[in-house]
Amino acid sequence: xxxxxxxGGGLVQAGxxxxxxxxxxGRTFSGYGMGWFLxxxxxxxxxxxxxNWSGGTTYYANSVKGRxxxxxxNAKNTVYLQMNSLKPxxxxxxxxxxxxxxxxxxxxxxxxxxxxxxxxQVTVSS
Numbered sequence: 001x002x003x004x005x006x007x008g009g010g011l012v013q014a015g016x017x018x019x020x021x022x023x024x025x026g027r028t029f030s031g032y033g034m035g036w037f038l039x040x041x042x043x044x045x046x047x048x049x050x051x052n053w054s055g056g057t058t059y060y061a062n063s064v065k066g067r068x069x070x071x072x073x074n075a076k077n078t079v080y081l082q083m084n085s086l087k088p089x090x091x092x093x094x095x096x097x098x099x100x101x102x103x104x105x106x107x108x109x110x111x112x113x114x115x116x117x118x119x120x121q122v123t124v125s126s
Contacts, residue, residue, distance in 0.1 A: 002026040002115040004096045009120030011088055019025045020081040022096030022117055029077040030054075033099045035113060036070060036081045038122075045095065047080060050105030059106030062093070083114075084106035093119040 008020040020036065033049035049070035050059040058070050067086075072079040079096060099105070099114040 002029075002113055004098060004117035005097045006117045006120040009094060010121045011125065014086060014088055014126050017025040017082070017084045017088050018086065018122060020083065020094055020096075020120060020122075022079045022081075024077045024079070024098065030074040031100075032115075033101050033103075033105050034070075034072055034079040035059075035097045035099065035105055035108075036079075036115045037095045037097055037110070037113075038090075038106055039095065039119075044112055045115065047108075048094070051066075051079065052105065053102050056101070057105075061073060061103075061106075063071045083100065083122070088111045088126045090122060092122060092123050094122050095119045 003025045005023050016115045036048040037045050039045040039047050048061050051072050055072045065083050069082040098115040098118040099113045
């Protein structure tokens with residue numbers, strides 16, 4: 001079992017930045033692919049970014065490429081999502097997720113991610 005706790009969400013103006021953190025506890029953190037998803041009201045949860053076990057490979061949704069950056073610190077059992085140039089359409093609840101898969105994280109379905117955090121709200125005002 002892996003427990004995930006997100007932090008860092010909040011209210012920001014368009015063009016601003018936020019950094020989300022996800023602290024993991026439980027089994028060996030470095031043995032999990034990690035990812036971030038968002039879910040806007042009335043919509044399905046969708047992939048934002050993913051990072052493999054070592055942190056050497058990252059994946060991004062087209063909508064966030066060049067604006068968001070995912071990273072991980074295996075010594076601190078933490079994964080981060082740096083969000084720059086935020087837009088109102090980025091407003092959503094952001095979830096941290098962990099998977100046993102190490103590759104192809106950008107194309108894994110939601111069901112292929114075994115562990116989820118409780119989510120953190122990000123609101124971008126225009």
